[in-house]
Amino acid sequence: MPDVEMKPAAEKKAEEKKDDKKDEKKEEAKPAPPPPPAAEIKSNIALIERAVTDLEPRFTHRVLRTLTALRKRIDGKVLRDAIEENYPTDSSVKATLLSWLPPASAIDHSMDVDAAATGGSAPAPPPTVDPVPEAEVYLRLLILHYLHTSKETYAKSIKLSHETVEKMQAMNRRSMDPIAAKVWFAVERSYELGGELADARPIFLAAQRTASLRHDDDTQASLINRLLRSYLHYSLYDQADKLVSKTTFPASAGNPQFARYHYFLGRVKAVQLNYTAAHTNLQQAIRRAPQAKTAPGFYQAVHKLFVIVELLMGDIPDRSTFRHPVLEKALSAYFDIVKAVRTGSLSEFQSTLNKHAAQFEADKTYTLIVRLRQNVIKTGIRRLSLSYSRISLRDICMKLHLDSEEDAEYIVGKAIRDGVIEGRIVHEKGWMECGSQKNGYGPEVSEVFSRRIGFCMDLHNQSVKAMRYPLNAHRKELAAAEIAREREKELAKEIQEGDLDDDDGPGGLGEGF
Structure with a gap:
């Protein structure tokens, strides 16, 4: 039986230490849990105060980027705790903010008492002065989102919206502009949930004019989108088109605002039969939109309209679009429409349209889908x-399920006149004679081939122009060539003087080879 080597105790201890270090690294790699909502609000208010003090709006934008995730975690208790922690006891602003929240229940009081009795960390001393006004507007924004979660508080959110707008306009502070843009979205949401979206339109128009005069790009972009949404909600496409023609969307607006603007513009252009422009705008909306998991509702709405516009243009959407995990279920009805259009079956198209009519009307795409009948x-x-x-x-009337032979004729x-097919109608005999199949040659094919060659040449020329070369790279090549020439001169000189044997020259072999 062979002897088993026993490791010394020092090596065992070293291995155990390595394992412990690996376990510690694994524990350190785990992400830290997110802070409580009240603590996050307090840190956000500190960032807002820093942005106002240092005149750095990037801190305010950092706070607003967390708004979408934060508003899903807040409730009445969280907002009350945040207000209590950031305002002194005798503050009038504190009393006003707390008046919009429901009173604390007995359970909340008991939880506070239990937390204090457990001997946790000592509470921070209350502040002595009020935060900056931007912090108050930020808290009002959070309260508005909280009031949107219940039907009983919709009317209350409209009143708070009025008061917040009046306060913002009375302050007229440029450091408040990024937060004001978010407030206008919450104001529109309050009116929409309360069923009074049309009543908010004059307020938005007046605020948009003021934002244009003050060159407030964030608020201007938000208000243009609010007005477009209001017009499209009531199918006022002419007013929406006039608004787009009379205003200029700020170029410095963020990608989310641009994505909404292109989506609304795409809807207007699609209704006006301008499918090419609508397709371009919807493509821009998809490219500028947030990730699908971040904003699934918007991502689905854009793709629903995008699929219909592609069908109206005579194209068939890519099948991979309907396999996307976020779009697969939402676009199932639209996938049935695509299959009906692709096969050219009018009966299948009509049955699919009747089957999913309720969903198409809810998505406001029913009128556009009805136009696809001619494409089918x-x-x-x-x-x-x-x-x-x-x-x-x-036979055409029977195969396509048309009403009469006159409709078929x-x-x-019209299809022959539009160039969809080649043929002619023989009225005397009541049939259609189809033209011969196109071969692979002819003027049309050569034109397409020429366009493709031209595109490839332009792409090559643009690529060459876009190439970048390192600075002074040619000088290194010149120096290397100069050294090579000097070396050749020395070799030639040594050969002439007889100092270099034949076997010692470049590429020569030794005697013993």
Whole structure:
């Protein structure tokens, strides 16, 4: 039996220490839990005060980036604790803010007493002065979002919106502009939940004019989107188009505001039959939108309209769009419409439209989907023209489920005139003669080929122009070439003087080889 080597005790201790260090590193790698909402609000108020003191709006923007996640974690107790911690006892602002919150329940009082009795960390001393006015508006914004969570408080949120807007306009502080842009969104949400969105439109128009005169880009971008949403909510597409033509969206606005603006613009252009412009705007909205998991509702709404616009343009959307985990369930009805349009079956399209009519009306895409009927008919006629050299109008009427032969004749004639198919209608015999199949050659094919070559050449030229070279790189090459020439001169000189043997020259072999 072979002997087993026993490790010395020092090596065992060293290995145990290494294992302990690995375990410590694993524990350190775990992310720290997020702070309580009240503590996060307090740190945000400190950042707002720093932004006002140092004239650095980036701290305010940092606070506003956490608003979406924070408003899901707040409740009445959290807001009361945050107000108590940041305002002195005798503050009038504190009393005003607490008046918008429901009174503390007995359970909350008992929890506070239990926390104090457990001997936890000592409470911080109450502040002696009020925070900056921007902190008050920030707390009002959080209270507004809290009031949006219950139907019983919708009317209260509208009153708080009025008071907050009047206070912001009375203060007229430029350091408050980023927070004011978020407040206007909450104001619109209050009116929308209360069913009084049309009543808020004059307030938004007056505020938008004031923001334009003050060059307040954040508020101006937010208010333009609020007005567009209000117009589209009531299907006032002409007013929305006039607003877009009379205003200029600020170029310095953030990506979320730009994404909303392009989405609203895409809806207006789609209703006005300008599908190319609508497709461009919706593409920009998708590119500028937040991640799908961050804003799934907006991501789904944009893609619903984007799919319909692509179908109206005569294109078939990519299948991978409907496999996206965020879009798969939301776009299931639109995927059925795409399949009906792709096959050119008018009966399947009509049955799918009737099946999902409630969802399409809720998404406000029903009128656009109804327009796809002509695209389905064109697709069916194109398939028939490829399958038959001659077909009667009665058979076309039966295959496409049209109402009469006159409708079939009109639709076929329009398809021939639009260049969808090649053929002619023989009225005397009541049929359609389809044109011969296009071969792979001809003027049209050569034009397409020329356009592709031109595109490739332009892409090559742009790539060459965009290339960047390191500075003074040619000087290194010149120096290397100069050294090589000097070396060649020395070698030539040594050969002439007889100091260099034949076997010792470059590439020469030794005697013993």
